[in-house]
Amino acid sequence: MxxxxxxxxxxxxxxxxxxxxxxxxxxxxDLPWRRDASPWSVMVSEFMLQQTPVSRVLPVYTAWMERWPTPAELAAEPTGEAVRAWGRLGYPRRALRLHAAATAIVERHGGEVPRTRDELLALPGVGDYTAAAIESFAFGGRxxxxxxxxxxxxxxxxxxxxxxxxxxxxxxxxxxxxxxxxxxxxxxxxxxxxxxxxxxxxxxxxxxxxxxxxxxxxxxAGFPAYDGPARRAQAWEGTDRQCRGRLMGVLRDAPGPVPRTVLDAVWPDAAQRERCLDGLVADRLVEPVGEDELALPGHA
DNA sequence: TACCCGTGGGT
DNA sequence: TACCCAAGGGT
CATH class of the missing domain: 1.10.1670.10 (Helix-hairpin-Helix base-excision DNA repair enzymes (C-terminal))
Incomplete structure (x- = not known):
């Protein structure tokens, strides 16, 4: 500094x-969540835009809003459907949190996105930024x-x-x-x-x-270079994140439950693969089906 | 607080 | 090409 x-x-x-x-x-x-700045539109777009560029959000957002125009319609579906519709936006836990937030909105707020900061912050996946964005863009708040x-x-x-x-x-x-x-x-x-x-x-x-x-x-000042603490580069090759992403990709693209043997084929390190699979199940992104199959949660 | 969590495009 | 970075949140 x-x-x-x-x-x-x-x-x-x-x-x-x-x-x-x-x-x-x-x-x-002229972005769709500006053209229709309803609270639910703003909320869906803000979840998708967390760490994801506008250009990649656009098609997924449009399809999502056509399928689930209200929180209640999303909440009525299995979480696995939200994860599948999330597609390749990344950080699929956001899809789970959006579904959980929709459920909370139905249960606690009569199906309407709340307008106070505290009520927004109490929703899963809504932190300081997202609460402020909804207050501002959806409700015109200061x-x-x-x-x-x-x-x-x-x-x-x-x-x-x-x-x-x-x-x-x-x-x-x-x-x-x-x-x-x-x-x-x-x-x-x-x-x-x-x-x-x-x-x-x-x-x-x-x-x-x-x-x-x-x-x-x-x-x-002549464009002085950044002189703060170094930012840690995000490692990728061989990380659990890459492994989880690979596994989720297989499950998303499959119409129903997937045999473990199919998942085995996409990540060679068995110990890491099992650890990641356990993590995905613990995160509720994946659900075991019987003894040797796995699927997105809530069904097939 | 620092670290974890996906994915792909821009430079 | 190998990075850097993107409308963050949860723990």
């Missing part, structure tokens, strides 16, 4: 708001929406750093809170996210397209 979190001078603050909002009016993507895009934009424009810290800091939250405008808070949230996603990107920022390049402290 190179610079302080000193607030932007008031003239810059006003420009920050005005220029980002004007840019958003001109360039916002929430502090801090996702990876917003964090990066504020790190650069306000703090002069290339990237934010690994975890949200108190100072960061303070900056974000102070920046939420009195009016148009939900548009501000969407606009700052959009700016981070389209222009102020992690790798190759398009500063020539940026509406606030002239007040950006990172740019003014």
């Amino acid at each position: 190179t610079t302080s979190n000193a607030p932007l001078p008031l003239p810059d603050l006003a420009r920050f708001h005005e220029d980002v909002l004007a840019w958003f009016d001109d360039t916002a993507r 929430a502090v929406v801090l996702d990876t895009n917003v964090r990066r934009v504020f790190a650069r424009v306000v703090s002069g750093d290339q990237l934010p810290a690994n975890a949200v800091t108190a100072a960061e939250r303070q900056v974000a809170t102070a920046l939420v405008p009195i009016q148009d808070a939900h548009r501000w949230a969407a606009a700052t996210m959009e700016l981070g996603a389209l222009v102020c990107t992690a790798r190759s920022p398009r500063c020539e397209q940026c509406p606030v390049a002239e007040i950006c402290r990172w740019r003014a």
